[in-house]
Amino acid sequence: MSEAHGFSGVIAPVLTPFAEDGSPDADRFQAHAKWLLADGCTGLAPFGTTGEANSLGLDERMRLLDALVGGGVDAGLLMPGTGVCAMSDTVTLTRHAVKAGCGGVMMLPPFYYKAIGDDGLFAYYSEVIDRIGDDRLQIFLYHIPPVAQVGLSVELVGRLIDAFPETIVGLKDSSGDWDNTKALLEAFPGFTVFPGSEIFLLQGLRAGGAGCITATGNVNARMIRNVYDNWQGDQADTLQDEITAVRTTIQARAMIPMLKAIVAHFQNDPGWARMRPPFLALDAAEAQAGITELTEQFGFELKAA
Protein backbone atom coordinates (compact mmCIF):
# COMPACT_ATOMS: atom_id res chain seq x y z
CA MET A 1 0.00 0.00 0.00
CA SER A 2 1.35 3.39 -0.99
CA GLU A 3 1.99 6.13 1.52
CA ALA A 4 3.47 8.40 -1.10
CA HIS A 5 0.93 11.07 -0.26
CA GLY A 6 1.59 13.33 2.69
CA PHE A 7 -1.90 13.83 4.06
CA SER A 8 -2.63 13.63 7.76
CA GLY A 9 -3.87 16.00 10.42
CA VAL A 10 -6.58 18.59 9.98
CA ILE A 11 -7.90 19.13 6.47
CA ALA A 12 -10.53 21.72 5.63
CA PRO A 13 -12.96 21.27 2.74
CA VAL A 14 -12.57 24.87 1.63
CA LEU A 15 -15.71 27.03 1.48
CA THR A 16 -16.35 28.57 -1.94
CA PRO A 17 -17.13 32.30 -1.87
CA PHE A 18 -19.19 33.91 -4.62
CA ALA A 19 -18.93 37.38 -6.11
CA GLU A 20 -21.89 39.68 -6.38
CA ASP A 21 -22.72 38.40 -9.87
CA GLY A 22 -22.92 34.85 -8.57
CA SER A 23 -19.64 33.64 -10.04
CA PRO A 24 -17.05 31.92 -7.82
CA ASP A 25 -14.75 34.49 -6.28
CA ALA A 26 -11.19 33.31 -6.90
CA ASP A 27 -9.58 36.10 -4.88
CA ARG A 28 -11.55 35.47 -1.71
CA PHE A 29 -11.09 31.73 -2.26
CA GLN A 30 -7.33 31.99 -2.51
CA ALA A 31 -7.08 34.29 0.49
CA HIS A 32 -9.21 31.94 2.57
CA ALA A 33 -7.14 28.91 1.57
CA LYS A 34 -3.92 30.62 2.60
CA TRP A 35 -5.45 31.75 5.85
CA LEU A 36 -6.58 28.18 6.61
CA LEU A 37 -3.07 26.82 6.11
CA ALA A 38 -1.70 29.54 8.36
CA ASP A 39 -4.41 28.86 10.94
CA GLY A 40 -3.52 25.22 11.45
CA CYS A 41 -4.80 23.19 8.52
CA THR A 42 -2.28 20.61 7.35
CA GLY A 43 -4.01 20.23 3.99
CA LEU A 44 -7.00 21.47 2.04
CA ALA A 45 -9.79 19.69 0.24
CA PRO A 46 -11.34 22.22 -2.11
CA PHE A 47 -14.55 21.12 -3.86
CA GLY A 48 -16.00 18.96 -1.17
CA THR A 49 -19.63 18.93 -0.07
CA THR A 50 -18.96 21.92 2.18
CA GLY A 51 -17.42 23.83 -0.74
CA GLU A 52 -20.73 23.64 -2.62
CA ALA A 53 -18.70 21.71 -5.18
CA ASN A 54 -21.70 20.04 -6.66
CA SER A 55 -23.11 23.47 -7.43
CA LEU A 56 -19.94 24.40 -9.35
CA GLY A 57 -19.46 23.76 -13.04
CA LEU A 58 -16.50 21.87 -14.42
CA ASP A 59 -14.84 25.01 -15.74
CA GLU A 60 -15.43 26.84 -12.47
CA ARG A 61 -13.74 24.09 -10.48
CA MET A 62 -10.72 24.02 -12.75
CA ARG A 63 -10.35 27.79 -12.76
CA LEU A 64 -10.53 27.92 -8.96
CA LEU A 65 -7.92 25.19 -8.61
CA ASP A 66 -5.65 27.00 -11.05
CA ALA A 67 -6.12 30.15 -8.98
CA LEU A 68 -4.99 28.38 -5.81
CA VAL A 69 -1.91 26.82 -7.34
CA GLY A 70 -1.13 29.87 -9.47
CA GLY A 71 -1.51 32.01 -6.36
CA GLY A 72 1.19 30.12 -4.52
CA VAL A 73 -0.67 27.46 -2.53
CA ASP A 74 1.46 24.30 -2.43
CA ALA A 75 -0.35 21.87 -4.73
CA GLY A 76 1.01 18.97 -2.70
CA LEU A 77 -1.25 20.06 0.17
CA LEU A 78 -4.35 19.97 -2.00
CA MET A 79 -6.81 17.11 -2.26
CA PRO A 80 -9.56 18.53 -4.49
CA GLY A 81 -12.88 16.78 -4.93
CA THR A 82 -13.09 15.48 -8.49
CA GLY A 83 -15.85 12.89 -8.40
CA VAL A 84 -19.04 13.83 -10.24
CA CYS A 85 -21.83 11.72 -11.74
CA ALA A 86 -20.40 11.22 -15.20
CA MET A 87 -17.23 9.20 -15.59
CA SER A 88 -15.93 11.38 -18.41
CA ASP A 89 -16.32 14.56 -16.35
CA THR A 90 -14.68 12.85 -13.36
CA VAL A 91 -11.77 11.95 -15.61
CA THR A 92 -11.50 15.54 -16.87
CA LEU A 93 -11.42 17.01 -13.36
CA THR A 94 -9.08 14.36 -11.98
CA ARG A 95 -6.62 14.61 -14.84
CA HIS A 96 -6.55 18.37 -14.36
CA ALA A 97 -5.84 17.98 -10.64
CA VAL A 98 -3.04 15.48 -11.23
CA LYS A 99 -1.45 17.72 -13.84
CA ALA A 100 -1.63 20.63 -11.41
CA GLY A 101 0.47 18.57 -9.01
CA CYS A 102 -2.18 17.99 -6.37
CA GLY A 103 -1.13 15.61 -3.63
CA GLY A 104 -4.32 13.64 -4.05
CA VAL A 105 -7.94 13.81 -5.07
CA MET A 106 -11.09 13.07 -3.11
CA MET A 107 -13.53 11.08 -5.24
CA LEU A 108 -17.23 10.60 -4.71
CA PRO A 109 -18.84 7.58 -6.29
CA PRO A 110 -21.24 8.36 -9.16
CA PHE A 111 -24.32 9.32 -7.19
CA TYR A 112 -27.28 9.84 -9.50
CA TYR A 113 -28.23 6.23 -10.14
CA LYS A 114 -29.26 4.45 -6.97
CA ALA A 115 -29.12 0.79 -5.98
CA ILE A 116 -25.89 0.36 -7.93
CA GLY A 117 -24.04 -2.69 -6.64
CA ASP A 118 -20.39 -2.99 -5.66
CA ASP A 119 -19.55 -4.50 -9.05
CA GLY A 120 -20.79 -1.42 -10.88
CA LEU A 121 -18.91 0.95 -8.57
CA PHE A 122 -15.77 -1.17 -8.86
CA ALA A 123 -16.06 -1.00 -12.66
CA TYR A 124 -16.49 2.78 -12.46
CA TYR A 125 -13.41 3.45 -10.32
CA SER A 126 -11.38 0.95 -12.35
CA GLU A 127 -12.21 2.64 -15.62
CA VAL A 128 -11.53 6.12 -14.22
CA ILE A 129 -8.08 5.00 -13.01
CA ASP A 130 -7.39 3.25 -16.28
CA ARG A 131 -8.40 6.24 -18.39
CA ILE A 132 -6.23 8.62 -16.37
CA GLY A 133 -3.29 6.25 -16.56
CA ASP A 134 -0.99 8.37 -14.41
CA ASP A 135 1.15 6.91 -11.63
CA ARG A 136 0.93 10.13 -9.68
CA LEU A 137 -2.80 9.67 -9.10
CA GLN A 138 -3.60 9.25 -5.39
CA ILE A 139 -7.30 8.69 -4.73
CA PHE A 140 -9.05 9.26 -1.43
CA LEU A 141 -12.48 7.65 -1.64
CA TYR A 142 -15.28 9.86 -0.41
CA HIS A 143 -17.94 7.99 1.56
CA ILE A 144 -20.86 10.24 2.45
CA PRO A 145 -24.05 8.19 2.21
CA PRO A 146 -26.28 10.71 4.05
CA VAL A 147 -25.85 13.08 1.10
CA ALA A 148 -24.69 11.07 -1.91
CA GLN A 149 -27.07 8.21 -1.06
CA VAL A 150 -24.55 5.95 -2.78
CA GLY A 151 -21.93 4.65 -0.39
CA LEU A 152 -18.80 2.53 -0.48
CA SER A 153 -19.00 -0.72 1.47
CA VAL A 154 -16.00 -1.94 3.45
CA GLU A 155 -15.89 -4.91 1.08
CA LEU A 156 -15.73 -2.65 -1.99
CA VAL A 157 -12.99 -0.54 -0.43
CA GLY A 158 -11.01 -3.72 0.11
CA ARG A 159 -11.44 -4.81 -3.50
CA LEU A 160 -10.28 -1.42 -4.72
CA ILE A 161 -7.22 -1.39 -2.45
CA ASP A 162 -6.29 -4.89 -3.63
CA ALA A 163 -6.68 -3.97 -7.28
CA PHE A 164 -5.00 -0.53 -7.10
CA PRO A 165 -2.70 -0.53 -4.06
CA GLU A 166 -0.63 2.40 -5.33
CA THR A 167 -3.64 4.55 -6.24
CA ILE A 168 -6.45 3.92 -3.75
CA VAL A 169 -4.63 5.32 -0.72
CA GLY A 170 -7.28 6.63 1.64
CA LEU A 171 -10.87 7.44 2.43
CA LYS A 172 -12.90 10.22 3.95
CA ASP A 173 -15.64 8.69 6.05
CA SER A 174 -18.53 11.12 6.34
CA SER A 175 -21.03 8.44 7.24
CA GLY A 176 -21.23 9.86 10.76
CA ASP A 177 -21.12 6.21 11.81
CA TRP A 178 -18.15 5.43 14.05
CA ASP A 179 -18.66 1.69 13.60
CA ASN A 180 -17.99 2.09 9.90
CA THR A 181 -14.82 4.13 10.51
CA LYS A 182 -13.65 1.55 13.01
CA ALA A 183 -14.35 -1.30 10.61
CA LEU A 184 -12.25 0.42 7.92
CA LEU A 185 -9.37 1.08 10.29
CA GLU A 186 -9.39 -2.53 11.48
CA ALA A 187 -9.75 -4.04 8.03
CA PHE A 188 -7.02 -2.01 6.30
CA PRO A 189 -4.04 -1.15 8.52
CA GLY A 190 -1.87 1.45 6.80
CA PHE A 191 -4.77 2.73 4.72
CA THR A 192 -5.36 6.43 5.41
CA VAL A 193 -8.78 6.99 6.97
CA PHE A 194 -10.10 10.44 7.82
CA PRO A 195 -13.34 10.73 9.77
CA GLY A 196 -15.45 13.45 8.17
CA SER A 197 -15.96 15.30 11.44
CA GLU A 198 -13.71 16.39 14.32
CA ILE A 199 -16.22 14.78 16.65
CA PHE A 200 -14.41 11.52 15.88
CA LEU A 201 -10.90 13.02 15.82
CA LEU A 202 -9.51 11.70 19.09
CA GLN A 203 -11.37 8.41 18.86
CA GLY A 204 -10.05 8.04 15.32
CA LEU A 205 -6.44 8.83 16.21
CA ARG A 206 -6.52 6.28 19.01
CA ALA A 207 -7.73 3.67 16.53
CA GLY A 208 -5.14 4.49 13.87
CA GLY A 209 -6.96 7.26 11.98
CA ALA A 210 -5.07 9.96 10.13
CA GLY A 211 -6.80 13.06 11.51
CA CYS A 212 -10.01 14.52 10.11
CA ILE A 213 -11.40 16.29 7.08
CA THR A 214 -13.99 18.57 8.57
CA ALA A 215 -16.27 21.38 7.45
CA THR A 216 -15.67 23.36 10.62
CA GLY A 217 -11.97 23.36 9.82
CA ASN A 218 -12.97 26.46 7.83
CA VAL A 219 -13.48 28.43 11.04
CA ASN A 220 -11.97 26.41 13.87
CA ALA A 221 -8.78 24.84 12.50
CA ARG A 222 -6.60 26.11 15.31
CA MET A 223 -8.53 24.40 18.11
CA ILE A 224 -8.94 21.21 16.09
CA ARG A 225 -5.25 21.17 15.26
CA ASN A 226 -4.49 21.52 18.94
CA VAL A 227 -6.29 18.25 19.61
CA TYR A 228 -4.37 16.61 16.78
CA ASP A 229 -1.04 17.87 18.11
CA ASN A 230 -1.78 16.81 21.69
CA TRP A 231 -3.81 13.66 21.26
CA GLN A 232 -1.48 11.64 23.45
CA GLY A 233 -1.34 14.32 26.16
CA ASP A 234 -3.22 14.54 29.45
CA GLN A 235 -5.54 17.25 28.18
CA ALA A 236 -6.63 15.38 25.07
CA ASP A 237 -10.13 14.47 26.21
CA THR A 238 -10.81 17.97 27.54
CA LEU A 239 -9.62 19.55 24.30
CA GLN A 240 -11.73 17.10 22.31
CA ASP A 241 -14.80 18.00 24.38
CA GLU A 242 -14.30 21.66 23.53
CA ILE A 243 -14.10 21.18 19.76
CA THR A 244 -17.08 18.84 19.91
CA ALA A 245 -19.07 21.55 21.69
CA VAL A 246 -18.16 24.17 19.09
CA ARG A 247 -19.05 21.78 16.27
CA THR A 248 -22.37 20.97 17.87
CA THR A 249 -23.25 24.64 18.16
CA ILE A 250 -22.36 25.33 14.53
CA GLN A 251 -24.23 22.37 13.11
CA ALA A 252 -27.34 23.22 15.11
CA ARG A 253 -28.02 25.53 12.16
CA ALA A 254 -27.68 24.79 8.44
CA MET A 255 -23.98 23.96 8.41
CA ILE A 256 -22.66 25.47 5.18
CA PRO A 257 -24.56 28.78 5.34
CA MET A 258 -23.62 29.07 9.03
CA LEU A 259 -19.93 28.59 8.25
CA LYS A 260 -20.08 31.29 5.60
CA ALA A 261 -21.92 33.60 7.97
CA ILE A 262 -19.15 33.11 10.54
CA VAL A 263 -16.43 33.97 8.03
CA ALA A 264 -18.43 36.97 6.82
CA HIS A 265 -18.91 38.21 10.37
CA PHE A 266 -15.37 37.91 11.66
CA GLN A 267 -13.83 39.16 8.44
CA ASN A 268 -16.33 41.99 8.33
CA ASP A 269 -17.08 41.03 4.73
CA PRO A 270 -20.83 40.47 4.30
CA GLY A 271 -20.37 39.23 0.72
CA TRP A 272 -18.73 36.09 2.07
CA ALA A 273 -22.13 34.84 3.22
CA ARG A 274 -23.48 34.44 -0.32
CA MET A 275 -24.61 30.96 -1.29
CA ARG A 276 -25.32 29.54 -4.72
CA PRO A 277 -28.80 28.04 -5.21
CA PRO A 278 -30.14 25.55 -4.32
CA PHE A 279 -28.53 26.75 -1.08
CA LEU A 280 -29.73 29.99 0.45
CA ALA A 281 -27.94 32.18 2.95
CA LEU A 282 -29.20 32.13 6.53
CA ASP A 283 -31.36 35.06 7.37
CA ALA A 284 -29.50 37.72 9.30
CA ALA A 285 -31.15 37.06 12.66
CA GLU A 286 -30.48 33.34 12.50
CA ALA A 287 -26.86 33.91 11.57
CA GLN A 288 -26.42 36.47 14.34
CA ALA A 289 -27.93 34.11 16.90
CA GLY A 290 -25.41 31.44 15.98
CA ILE A 291 -22.51 33.85 16.13
CA THR A 292 -23.63 35.18 19.50
CA GLU A 293 -23.78 31.67 20.91
CA LEU A 294 -20.29 30.89 19.66
CA THR A 295 -18.90 34.14 21.00
CA GLU A 296 -20.55 33.98 24.40
CA GLN A 297 -20.04 30.28 25.04
CA PHE A 298 -16.59 29.78 23.58
CA GLY A 299 -15.11 33.26 23.19
CA PHE A 300 -15.06 32.25 19.57
CA GLU A 301 -13.32 34.38 16.97
CA LEU A 302 -11.37 33.92 13.77
CA LYS A 303 -7.84 35.07 14.41
CA ALA A 304 -5.56 36.41 11.78
CA ALA A 305 -2.76 33.94 11.38
Added chain:
Amino acid sequence: MSEAHGFSGVIAPVLTPFAEDGSPDADRFQAHAKWLLADGCTGLAPFGTTGEANSLGLDERMRLLDALVGGGVDAGLLMPGTGVCAMSDTVTLTRHAVKAGCGGVMMLPPFYYKAIGDDGLFAYYSEVIDRIGDDRLQIFLYHIPPVAQVGLSVELVGRLIDAFPETIVGLKDSSGDWDNTKALLEAFPGFTVFPGSEIFLLQGLRAGGAGCITATGNVNARMIRNVYDNWQGDQADTLQDEITAVRTTIQARAMIPMLKAIVAHFQNDPGWARMRPPFLALDAAEAQAGITELTEQFGFELKAA
Protein backbone atom coordinates in the same frame (compact mmCIF):
# COMPACT_ATOMS: atom_id res chain seq x y z
CA MET B 1 -49.77 29.59 -19.74
CA SER B 2 -47.82 28.97 -22.91
CA GLU B 3 -48.62 26.07 -25.20
CA ALA B 4 -46.06 27.16 -27.75
CA HIS B 5 -44.35 23.80 -27.52
CA GLY B 6 -45.76 20.94 -29.54
CA PHE B 7 -45.18 18.02 -27.20
CA SER B 8 -47.84 15.41 -26.60
CA GLY B 9 -48.19 11.70 -27.23
CA VAL B 10 -45.46 9.12 -26.79
CA ILE B 11 -41.99 10.38 -26.06
CA ALA B 12 -38.99 8.09 -25.66
CA PRO B 13 -36.04 8.98 -23.44
CA VAL B 14 -33.54 7.77 -26.00
CA LEU B 15 -31.09 5.04 -24.97
CA THR B 16 -27.43 6.01 -25.39
CA PRO B 17 -25.31 3.40 -27.17
CA PHE B 18 -21.57 3.19 -26.56
CA ALA B 19 -18.79 2.25 -28.95
CA GLU B 20 -16.25 -0.42 -28.15
CA ASP B 21 -13.89 2.15 -26.62
CA GLY B 22 -16.60 3.29 -24.21
CA SER B 23 -17.37 6.58 -25.92
CA PRO B 24 -20.96 7.45 -26.86
CA ASP B 25 -21.77 6.14 -30.32
CA ALA B 26 -23.29 9.00 -32.29
CA ASP B 27 -24.08 6.89 -35.35
CA ARG B 28 -26.05 4.24 -33.51
CA PHE B 29 -27.71 7.01 -31.45
CA GLN B 30 -28.86 8.91 -34.50
CA ALA B 31 -30.12 5.78 -36.24
CA HIS B 32 -32.05 4.75 -33.13
CA ALA B 33 -33.62 8.19 -32.77
CA LYS B 34 -34.83 8.16 -36.37
CA TRP B 35 -36.15 4.65 -35.98
CA LEU B 36 -38.08 5.69 -32.85
CA LEU B 37 -39.76 8.56 -34.65
CA ALA B 38 -40.68 6.22 -37.50
CA ASP B 39 -41.94 3.61 -35.07
CA GLY B 40 -44.50 5.85 -33.41
CA CYS B 41 -42.76 8.27 -31.07
CA THR B 42 -44.14 11.79 -31.32
CA GLY B 43 -41.07 13.28 -29.69
CA LEU B 44 -37.76 12.31 -28.13
CA ALA B 45 -36.16 13.08 -24.80
CA PRO B 46 -32.47 12.32 -25.18
CA PHE B 47 -30.40 12.48 -21.97
CA GLY B 48 -32.99 11.28 -19.53
CA THR B 49 -32.41 8.78 -16.75
CA THR B 50 -32.91 5.94 -19.25
CA GLY B 51 -30.31 7.45 -21.56
CA GLU B 52 -27.65 7.12 -18.85
CA ALA B 53 -27.44 10.90 -19.14
CA ASN B 54 -25.96 11.30 -15.73
CA SER B 55 -23.09 9.09 -16.82
CA LEU B 56 -22.41 11.36 -19.81
CA GLY B 57 -20.08 14.33 -19.69
CA LEU B 58 -21.14 17.80 -20.73
CA ASP B 59 -19.20 17.63 -23.99
CA GLU B 60 -20.55 14.20 -24.77
CA ARG B 61 -24.14 15.38 -24.37
CA MET B 62 -23.62 18.39 -26.58
CA ARG B 63 -21.87 16.37 -29.28
CA LEU B 64 -24.66 13.80 -29.31
CA LEU B 65 -27.33 16.47 -29.57
CA ASP B 66 -25.45 18.10 -32.43
CA ALA B 67 -25.27 14.71 -34.12
CA LEU B 68 -29.04 14.29 -33.93
CA VAL B 69 -29.87 17.72 -35.26
CA GLY B 70 -27.01 17.70 -37.76
CA GLY B 71 -28.17 14.29 -38.91
CA GLY B 72 -31.61 15.57 -39.80
CA VAL B 73 -33.73 14.91 -36.73
CA ASP B 74 -36.25 17.75 -36.34
CA ALA B 75 -35.00 19.74 -33.34
CA GLY B 76 -38.54 20.82 -32.57
CA LEU B 77 -39.31 17.21 -31.60
CA LEU B 78 -36.45 17.07 -29.12
CA MET B 79 -36.71 17.66 -25.39
CA PRO B 80 -33.19 16.90 -24.14
CA GLY B 81 -32.41 16.51 -20.47
CA THR B 82 -30.25 19.44 -19.40
CA GLY B 83 -30.53 19.51 -15.62
CA VAL B 84 -27.38 18.55 -13.73
CA CYS B 85 -26.19 19.33 -10.22
CA ALA B 86 -24.35 22.55 -10.91
CA MET B 87 -26.31 25.56 -12.05
CA SER B 88 -23.56 26.75 -14.37
CA ASP B 89 -23.40 23.39 -16.16
CA THR B 90 -27.20 23.29 -16.39
CA VAL B 91 -27.07 26.72 -18.00
CA THR B 92 -24.41 25.56 -20.48
CA LEU B 93 -26.40 22.51 -21.55
CA THR B 94 -29.72 24.35 -21.69
CA ARG B 95 -28.36 27.26 -23.68
CA HIS B 96 -26.87 24.81 -26.15
CA ALA B 97 -30.22 23.02 -26.53
CA VAL B 98 -32.12 26.25 -27.06
CA LYS B 99 -29.62 27.40 -29.66
CA ALA B 100 -29.96 24.06 -31.43
CA GLY B 101 -33.68 24.81 -31.77
CA CYS B 102 -34.95 22.12 -29.42
CA GLY B 103 -38.68 22.28 -28.76
CA GLY B 104 -38.06 22.10 -25.05
CA VAL B 105 -35.75 20.82 -22.36
CA MET B 106 -36.39 18.42 -19.50
CA MET B 107 -34.79 19.71 -16.33
CA LEU B 108 -33.97 17.79 -13.17
CA PRO B 109 -33.64 19.77 -9.97
CA PRO B 110 -30.09 19.93 -8.57
CA PHE B 111 -29.94 16.55 -6.87
CA TYR B 112 -26.71 16.25 -4.86
CA TYR B 113 -27.65 18.27 -1.80
CA LYS B 114 -30.58 16.78 0.07
CA ALA B 115 -33.22 18.36 2.29
CA ILE B 116 -33.21 21.47 0.12
CA GLY B 117 -36.48 23.34 0.60
CA ASP B 118 -38.81 24.72 -2.03
CA ASP B 119 -37.30 28.20 -1.65
CA GLY B 120 -33.87 26.94 -2.63
CA LEU B 121 -35.19 25.03 -5.63
CA PHE B 122 -37.27 28.02 -6.68
CA ALA B 123 -34.16 30.21 -6.49
CA TYR B 124 -32.25 27.66 -8.57
CA TYR B 125 -34.77 27.46 -11.42
CA SER B 126 -35.26 31.23 -11.34
CA GLU B 127 -31.58 31.91 -11.71
CA VAL B 128 -31.18 29.34 -14.49
CA ILE B 129 -34.02 30.94 -16.45
CA ASP B 130 -32.65 34.40 -15.79
CA ARG B 131 -29.13 33.50 -16.88
CA ILE B 132 -30.34 31.92 -20.11
CA GLY B 133 -32.53 34.90 -20.86
CA ASP B 134 -34.06 33.47 -24.02
CA ASP B 135 -37.77 33.60 -24.80
CA ARG B 136 -37.55 30.37 -26.73
CA LEU B 137 -36.78 28.39 -23.59
CA GLN B 138 -39.52 25.88 -22.76
CA ILE B 139 -38.86 23.91 -19.59
CA PHE B 140 -40.41 20.60 -18.68
CA LEU B 141 -39.69 19.95 -15.02
CA TYR B 142 -38.42 16.47 -14.29
CA HIS B 143 -39.82 14.97 -11.10
CA ILE B 144 -38.21 11.62 -10.32
CA PRO B 145 -37.81 11.37 -6.55
CA PRO B 146 -37.08 7.62 -6.47
CA VAL B 147 -33.80 8.31 -8.26
CA ALA B 148 -32.95 11.99 -7.79
CA GLN B 149 -34.09 11.92 -4.16
CA VAL B 150 -34.90 15.59 -4.61
CA GLY B 151 -38.43 16.15 -5.84
CA LEU B 152 -40.67 19.02 -6.89
CA SER B 153 -43.71 19.56 -4.71
CA VAL B 154 -47.04 20.51 -6.27
CA GLU B 155 -46.74 23.80 -4.42
CA LEU B 156 -43.32 24.53 -5.91
CA VAL B 157 -44.54 23.68 -9.40
CA GLY B 158 -47.35 26.19 -8.90
CA ARG B 159 -44.94 28.89 -7.79
CA LEU B 160 -42.76 28.29 -10.83
CA ILE B 161 -45.70 28.37 -13.25
CA ASP B 162 -46.91 31.62 -11.70
CA ALA B 163 -43.49 33.23 -11.93
CA PHE B 164 -42.58 31.96 -15.40
CA PRO B 165 -45.82 31.18 -17.24
CA GLU B 166 -44.18 31.31 -20.67
CA THR B 167 -41.23 29.13 -19.72
CA ILE B 168 -42.34 26.50 -17.22
CA VAL B 169 -44.67 24.65 -19.57
CA GLY B 170 -44.78 21.07 -18.42
CA LEU B 171 -43.57 18.28 -16.19
CA LYS B 172 -42.55 14.67 -16.45
CA ASP B 173 -43.84 12.85 -13.41
CA SER B 174 -41.69 9.79 -12.76
CA SER B 175 -42.74 9.54 -9.14
CA GLY B 176 -44.65 6.38 -9.96
CA ASP B 177 -47.35 7.87 -7.74
CA TRP B 178 -50.64 8.37 -9.57
CA ASP B 179 -51.97 10.58 -6.78
CA ASN B 180 -49.19 13.05 -7.47
CA THR B 181 -49.87 13.06 -11.22
CA LYS B 182 -53.57 13.55 -10.52
CA ALA B 183 -52.87 16.39 -8.11
CA LEU B 184 -50.78 18.17 -10.76
CA LEU B 185 -53.43 17.72 -13.45
CA GLU B 186 -56.14 19.05 -11.16
CA ALA B 187 -54.10 21.97 -9.85
CA PHE B 188 -52.82 23.25 -13.21
CA PRO B 189 -55.27 22.82 -16.09
CA GLY B 190 -53.52 23.51 -19.37
CA PHE B 191 -50.11 22.62 -17.92
CA THR B 192 -48.56 19.74 -19.85
CA VAL B 193 -48.11 16.69 -17.62
CA PHE B 194 -46.52 13.48 -18.82
CA PRO B 195 -46.60 10.44 -16.56
CA GLY B 196 -43.17 8.82 -16.64
CA SER B 197 -44.53 5.39 -17.52
CA GLU B 198 -47.10 4.04 -19.99
CA ILE B 199 -48.71 2.23 -17.08
CA PHE B 200 -50.46 5.54 -16.38
CA LEU B 201 -51.07 6.46 -20.03
CA LEU B 202 -54.80 5.83 -20.33
CA GLN B 203 -55.53 6.97 -16.78
CA GLY B 204 -53.53 10.11 -17.49
CA LEU B 205 -55.24 10.90 -20.80
CA ARG B 206 -58.65 10.54 -19.16
CA ALA B 207 -57.58 13.05 -16.52
CA GLY B 208 -56.11 15.57 -18.96
CA GLY B 209 -52.57 14.26 -19.29
CA ALA B 210 -50.53 14.81 -22.45
CA GLY B 211 -49.33 11.26 -23.11
CA CYS B 212 -46.28 9.69 -21.56
CA ILE B 213 -42.51 9.88 -21.57
CA THR B 214 -41.47 6.32 -21.05
CA ALA B 215 -38.29 4.23 -21.07
CA THR B 216 -39.98 1.36 -22.86
CA GLY B 217 -40.83 3.73 -25.69
CA ASN B 218 -37.36 2.70 -26.86
CA VAL B 219 -38.62 -0.76 -27.79
CA ASN B 220 -42.41 -0.63 -27.74
CA ALA B 221 -43.41 2.75 -29.15
CA ARG B 222 -45.80 1.33 -31.71
CA MET B 223 -48.04 -0.43 -29.18
CA ILE B 224 -47.95 2.51 -26.81
CA ARG B 225 -48.79 4.91 -29.58
CA ASN B 226 -51.74 2.73 -30.47
CA VAL B 227 -53.17 3.31 -27.01
CA TYR B 228 -52.60 7.03 -27.37
CA ASP B 229 -54.31 7.12 -30.76
CA ASN B 230 -57.29 5.10 -29.57
CA TRP B 231 -57.74 6.19 -26.02
CA GLN B 232 -61.37 7.12 -26.53
CA GLY B 233 -62.18 3.92 -28.40
CA ASP B 234 -63.85 0.74 -27.18
CA GLN B 235 -60.58 -1.20 -27.07
CA ALA B 236 -58.68 1.34 -24.99
CA ASP B 237 -58.63 -0.63 -21.74
CA THR B 238 -57.64 -3.85 -23.48
CA LEU B 239 -54.83 -2.11 -25.36
CA GLN B 240 -53.68 -0.49 -22.12
CA ASP B 241 -53.61 -3.88 -20.37
CA GLU B 242 -51.31 -5.20 -23.09
CA ILE B 243 -48.76 -2.42 -22.87
CA THR B 244 -48.84 -2.64 -19.08
CA ALA B 245 -48.07 -6.35 -19.33
CA VAL B 246 -45.12 -5.75 -21.66
CA ARG B 247 -43.80 -3.03 -19.37
CA THR B 248 -44.12 -5.23 -16.34
CA THR B 249 -42.16 -8.00 -18.02
CA ILE B 250 -39.36 -5.64 -19.08
CA GLN B 251 -39.03 -3.95 -15.72
CA ALA B 252 -38.90 -7.27 -13.90
CA ARG B 253 -35.19 -7.09 -14.78
CA ALA B 254 -32.84 -4.11 -14.50
CA MET B 255 -34.70 -1.74 -16.82
CA ILE B 256 -31.98 0.09 -18.72
CA PRO B 257 -29.68 -2.89 -19.37
CA MET B 258 -32.75 -4.94 -20.36
CA LEU B 259 -33.85 -2.31 -22.88
CA LYS B 260 -30.40 -2.27 -24.42
CA ALA B 261 -30.33 -6.06 -24.55
CA ILE B 262 -33.65 -6.01 -26.42
CA VAL B 263 -32.37 -3.54 -29.00
CA ALA B 264 -29.14 -5.53 -29.35
CA HIS B 265 -31.07 -8.77 -29.88
CA PHE B 266 -33.61 -7.61 -32.40
CA GLN B 267 -31.12 -5.51 -34.34
CA ASN B 268 -28.62 -8.35 -34.22
CA ASP B 269 -26.04 -5.86 -32.95
CA PRO B 270 -24.50 -7.15 -29.69
CA GLY B 271 -22.55 -3.91 -29.18
CA TRP B 272 -25.82 -2.12 -28.46
CA ALA B 273 -25.99 -3.86 -25.08
CA ARG B 274 -22.93 -2.04 -23.71
CA MET B 275 -23.47 0.03 -20.57
CA ARG B 276 -21.25 2.69 -19.06
CA PRO B 277 -20.26 2.17 -15.42
CA PRO B 278 -21.65 2.37 -12.83
CA PHE B 279 -24.19 0.38 -14.88
CA LEU B 280 -23.26 -3.07 -16.07
CA ALA B 281 -24.79 -5.05 -18.90
CA LEU B 282 -27.07 -7.92 -17.97
CA ASP B 283 -25.41 -11.28 -18.21
CA ALA B 284 -26.31 -13.12 -21.38
CA ALA B 285 -28.57 -15.71 -19.75
CA GLU B 286 -30.58 -13.09 -17.90
CA ALA B 287 -31.00 -11.02 -21.04
CA GLN B 288 -32.03 -14.05 -23.06
CA ALA B 289 -34.58 -15.06 -20.45
CA GLY B 290 -36.20 -11.64 -20.67
CA ILE B 291 -36.27 -11.70 -24.44
CA THR B 292 -37.74 -15.20 -24.50
CA GLU B 293 -40.54 -14.10 -22.16
CA LEU B 294 -41.35 -11.11 -24.33
CA THR B 295 -41.31 -13.16 -27.50
CA GLU B 296 -43.35 -16.06 -26.19
CA GLN B 297 -45.88 -14.06 -24.22
CA PHE B 298 -46.38 -11.09 -26.53
CA GLY B 299 -44.94 -12.13 -29.89
CA PHE B 300 -42.67 -9.22 -29.20
CA GLU B 301 -40.26 -7.95 -31.84
CA LEU B 302 -38.80 -4.66 -32.99
CA LYS B 303 -40.10 -4.00 -36.45
CA ALA B 304 -38.27 -1.96 -39.02
CA ALA B 305 -40.28 1.18 -39.57
